[in-house]
Amino acid sequence: MKSIITIFLVAFTSVLIAQDVNMQTGTVNQCGGVFYDSGGEFGNYSNDENLVLTICPDNPGQKVILNFTEFSTQLNLDVMTIYNGDSVAAPPFGTFSGVDSPGLVQATQDNTSGCLTIEFVSDAGGNTSGWAADISCLTPCQVINSQIDSASPTPNGDGYIRVCPNEDITLTGSGTFSVDGTGATYEWDLGDGNTVAGQTATFSYPNPGVYIVNLNIRDANTSIDPLGCTNNNLINQVIQVATEPDFTGTQAANPVICFGGSTTIEGVVNPVEFINDCTPPVADTTFLPDGSGAQYTTSIPVDCFDSAQTLTDPNQLIEVCINIEHSYSGDLDIFIQSPHGQEIQLFEQAGGGTYWGGANDDNSTVPGTGEQYCFSMSATTLLANAPTEINGTNPPGNSWVPGTYLPVESFAGLVGSPLNGDWTIRIVDNLSIDNGYIFEWFLNFDPAIQPPELSFTPTITSEGWDPDPTITNTTGNVITVEPTAEGQYCYTYRVTDDFGCEYTEEVCIDVLPELITEVPSNLFVCDTGAPPYIFNLDSNTSVVLASAPNATDLVVTYHNSQADADADVGAITGLTNYSGTDGETIHIRVEYLDSGCYEVLPFTLNVSGQPDINSVLDIETCDDLSNDEFEEFNLELQTLGILGPQSSTDFNVTYHLSFADADAGAGVLPLLYTNTSNPQPIYVRVESAGDSSCYNASVNPEFLLIVNPRDDASFDVTPTCDGATVNTPILTPGGTFTFNPAPTDGTIINPITGEVTGGTSGASYTIE
DSSP: OOOHHHHHHHTTOSHHHHHOEESOSEEEEOSSSEEEOTTTTTSOOOTTOEEEEEEEOSSTTOEEEEEEEEEEOOTTTSEEEEESSSSTTSOEEEEEOTTOOOOEEEOOTTOTTOOEEEEEEOOSSOOOOEEEEEEEEEOOOOOEEEEEEEEESOOOTTSOEEEOTTOOEEEEEEEEESSOOTTOEEEEEOSSSOEEESSEEEEOOSSOEEEEEEEEEEOSOOSSOTTOOBOSOOOOEEEEEOOOOBOTTOEESOSEEOTTOOEEEEOOOBOOOBOOOOOOOOOOOEEEOOOSSEEEEEEEEEOOSOTTOBOOSGGGEEEEEEEEEESOGGGEEEEEEOTTSOEEEEEOSOSTTOBBSBOBOSSSOOOOBOEEEEEOTTOOSBGGGOOEEEEOBSSOEEEEOOEEEBOSSOGGGGTTOBSSEEEEEEEEEOSSSOOEEEEEEEEEEOGGGSOGGGOBOOOEEEEEEOOOTTEEEEETTEEEEOOSSSEEEEEEEEEEETTSOEEEEEEEEEEOOOOOOOOOOOEEEEOOSSSOEEEOTTHHHHHHTTTOTTGGGEEEEEESSHHHHHHTOSOOOOGGGEEEOTTOEEEEEEEETTSSOEEEEEEEEEEEOSOOOOOOOOEEEEOOTTOOSOOEEEGGGGHHHHHTTSOTTTEEEEEESSHHHHHHTOSOOOSEEEOSSSSEEEEEEEEETTEEEEEEEOSSOSEEEEEEOOOOOOOOEEEOSSSEEEOSOOSSTTOOOOBSSOOSSOOEEOTTTOOEESOOTTOOOOBO
16 A cells, blocks of 8 residues: 555655656656656545556656556556557557556666656556556766877887887877766776776886776766766777897806906897787686585686677687596586576586596595596597596595596587686586585687787897907807906897887806916936836925915816826826826816816926036136225026036026035025135035935035236336337236227337337327
8 A cells, every 4th residue: 555654754845745746648747756646645546547647857868767666456457558658659668457566667778758658547347556656767878989099109000009018108088978078087997907097097017918908988977877877888909018038048158268268158039929818717626515406606707808709619619627526427417607698518417326536435525536527529429428447435436537528518509608707617416415526627718719919929120239348259149258357247138129128138257367377397306226206296286376366266186198187187196205207297287266277287207316517617707996806706607517418497506615515405605696715616516406305516616716806007108209118017918008099190009018109290199
């Protein structure tokens, strides 16, 4: 019956009374109030009524809505018909009588008038309480289309925007409105979960990939959606963000080189394809408890295809795979359902107690071991006809062999379904007792159906090494580098792709320190006439490393051949007690920290008797003006004569003031020595350079140091008519007289007596 609450409301507001409409013949324009039968809020309608009322909206473009809250007429005798328009000529929604309420009735979008026409016919045999319906109007959503007005960077010929990671993109868009865009709001969906409000958006993507951007517009009409009506189209602006190329293989032939060495470095770059990963996710575990007619579902969301893309060929769905264990396959029917509800059957009850996978058949809920069963149109055998194997526990039993099988119904039953949306596995458990688990399930589509714009491969447009002064040669993408000092040297390979993105790869090499060595000494031992002859090879280690600034980083080994030293094999052990032979060559390998950077230095072993001391003459010199009998002598002038044919590198010669010192190797005189007596006897020691015990010392003085006194060479001269005579005799025989300078006039001097003849009168002559 009609509500008493309405009476209460009337007591407080007269506005509602003005908005109420009783059934009558005519047309009203309003979007509020209550529509009653002809009896109004409290009375029944009358007999023999035949009324037609058209209710239209207040404003053009609106649609009338009637929401019937009460409805009661004589069944099949008193009938209401509602038409979708402004007359009974419009299409009817239906006829209603009894308690069959029309419910909510709304003028449709194609109803341009927005009106509803109500026809009511009653008979003469009685009436009831009639109806009450709330009147309202909505403004239908207008057609809104979004568009891009400008883009930076500009799209390419295919309409895609191509950018580098983190490169700014600016899009400006607008909308076209079939009615009015006043108060509209704009929001860019960037395709990565982020949005930007406003008609202009500046943004970037840090990660390579493909992003689909849309401009979402809502107007101020909230009559249908409280957020406003949205646009009717998708821009689907494709933005491709370049992948970083692969520099694998860009490397030095030798990342560590020896001082003064060189190496080549090859630049290798390959573009990296971006493949849209449209592999649907894998569903989680689903328990299949006992049930008789119970059904269980598990779904996978797919959202990587074009929004309007559908399955057009059954072979585009490659397979549906289930990892399952169940102890009674005769229980189950299994279906795959598309996002729009299309469904085909994969498996129909078969096999009775045959297991799925490694089932646990002890009536507990402890999971068994799942096995994977796939369904594909490429298979040839139904799972019901599959072979079996022994599997499972409690007890083990026959189980379907895992593999790929034909579905019971063709995938053709799914053709036409959208690819995006929730795909669902539905399992019907027809019998009680047994249970099982679906551990996971998945489906795979043919990759060829993916939109081509969602995958791409950049093209490398330029590549090369940055200039560097240590690059000595460039051949294509291979450089030869030869640094001139130790340390680390880095080289940059720079590439650009057709997205305009620049990438670099740096390759560094290490140049090891220079090997600074000295020439090793030949070693000597005295020939005792009875081998072995023992040499201390290690004595040369300190010799060759004497000038090395990094001696602790150098590895020194001794080898019997150049080949062994080069190969770093056959290192001699027992260096301090090596049994060698006369003339044997030993090779020292000096290497930096086992790096392969090394130098080989040879020396010889010598077995010989005591060295010889050859006779030499005394060293004589004239005294200086002091005539004190002491002068400096260069003793080294005697060394070559004392050694004679013996090598100066194999023997050391020292000088002494006594045999005892020479024999003991003590009191060695400096090579520039000033005598302490005149004459000074000098003793000599000749010692093997490699064996200090092998020596010879002179028992008697080997030579003398003699300082001769200066002579008095003064004289007097008496001029004559044509020359001169010397009055003072020469004190020391052997002196001679000479002119200084020699005259050119034919004057003659006697070199013995100093007498000058043939001189020119008046001329001056100097005699020495």
